[in-house]
Each structure stands twice: as structure tokens, then as C-alpha cells.
Amino acid sequence: QVRLVESGGGLVQAGGSLRLSCVASGLTFRSYAMAWFRQTPGKEREFVSRISGSGGISGYSDSVKGRFTISRDNAKNTVSLQMDVLKPGDRADYYCAAGRSDHQIAAGGTDYWGQGTQVTVSS
Numbered sequence: 001q002v003r004l005v006e007s008g009g010g011l012v013q014a015g016g017s018l019r020l021s022c023v024a025s026g027l028t029f030r031s032y033a034m035a036w037f038r039q040t041p042g043k044e045r046e047f048v049s050r051i052s053g054s055g056g057i058s059g060y061s062d063s064v065k066g067r068f069t070i071s072r073d074n075a076k077n078t079v080s081l082q083m084d085v086l087k088p089g090d091r092a093d094y095y096c097a098a099g100r101s102d103h104q105i106a107a108g109g110t111d112y113w114g115q116g117t118q119v120t121v122s123s
Helices: none
Strands: 004-008 008-015 018-025 035-040 044-049 058-060 070-074 078-083 090-101 117-122
Touching: 018 035, 018 044, 018 058, 018 117, 035 070, 035 078, 044 070, 044 078, 058 070
Parallel strands: 008 117
Antiparallel strands: 004 018, 018 078, 035 044, 035 090, 044 058, 070 078, 090 117
């Protein structure tokens, strides 16, 4: 059984930082691209960042580029999202996802999802 478990969400002031982590089990982690998405009530889920299985290729949405950094540790089956200079608009539930293709995962080509972790940014 595949499980993706996110952690690290919380309340932070605008301009602050948070680090999200997602631990995967039940799959060959290095064979999967990983991504972070976010969603706020009443809106569609939005792509945030992706990283290839080897960790050599990463990508970001324009809204977070330069502020967020994705990384992975294949020895620990973990993908992380370092979020700096947080803005109130970053407030959302953040989800990690696994997919076979790092080219398709940003467009929703995902096989597995985590349960989400909430990020709140106060102004």
C-alpha cells in the first residue's frame, strides 16, 4: 500500500518561512517524480513545484519561483518544500503527489496523493 504523509504545515507571519516534508512508503521512491500542489476552498488544485526521480530536474509555478525550493532525499524516501518569504496568498492546503513522469506530473499526471497539510500565512 502506497502512502504519502505530509508534515510541517502551520501558522506563520508574512515574510516568514516553513518547510514541508512528505515521506513516501510502499513504492520505489526514486522511480517517481514528486510534486507539490496546493488548494484553497472553492478553487482548483494548483501546481506548485515538481522534482524528477533523480532530483536533477525541478520546476516551479511562476507564483512561487524564487521563493520556494523543492528537494528530495531518496535514501529517506522524502521530498521537501522550503517556503521562504511567505505571502498571505500562499495560504492553502498543500499536498504532495507521486507520478511516473516529471513531464506530466505538473499537469496532473499523478498516481498517488498525500492527505495534505495546512499552511496559514498571517498579514
